[in-house]
Amino acid sequence: MNVLFGSLTHFGALLFFALVVSLTFAFLSKYGIAERLKYAAWAFLAFLLVAIGIGWLMYPFSQ
């Protein structure tokens, strides 16, 4: 377990978090495989877009 996650990059951690939370939300809120997959894909992409967007918004303050 430590080998898998101990050396995870920040982006890798974001990808993993987005994936498992999207899947869980999809199974909590939707019925049927197609609906769940669609919801999970959208939620996953939304997590990534928002995280990368906020990252870029904060970029000027890191200088």
Place this chain on the structure above:
Amino acid sequence: MKMEVVKGNQTMGIIAAIAGWVVPGLGHLVLRRWSKAAVYFLCIGGLACAGLAMRGGVFGGASEDLFDRLGFFADLGAGVFYFLAHQLQAAGPDVAHATGDYGTRLFAAAGMLNLLTVLEAYEIGRGGEPR
């Protein structure tokens, strides 16, 4: 699409909720929601284990700090992963580094997600819902 409705009662709801809190997905397993049980166990268990492997901190209940107490309740939601945290995390927490700090958030997120699945298990067990 025709939905099959499963009848339940208050006792079944409480049993499913407690089982789901103790082990993520177990409440849905009791209710024979196989796919949900598997996904919840893998996702929430994976998130909790990842948080511990990243050497995230686990909040104790004795703190006077409000943020620590919120963290304690979030972590407690992870059920068995909270109680086994010290065994699973042999090296102990290291929140001085960003990875450890992320691990703390991942573990708390696992607890909060599990509380959502517990509520769903209770709802299914209590009154039934479409599959």
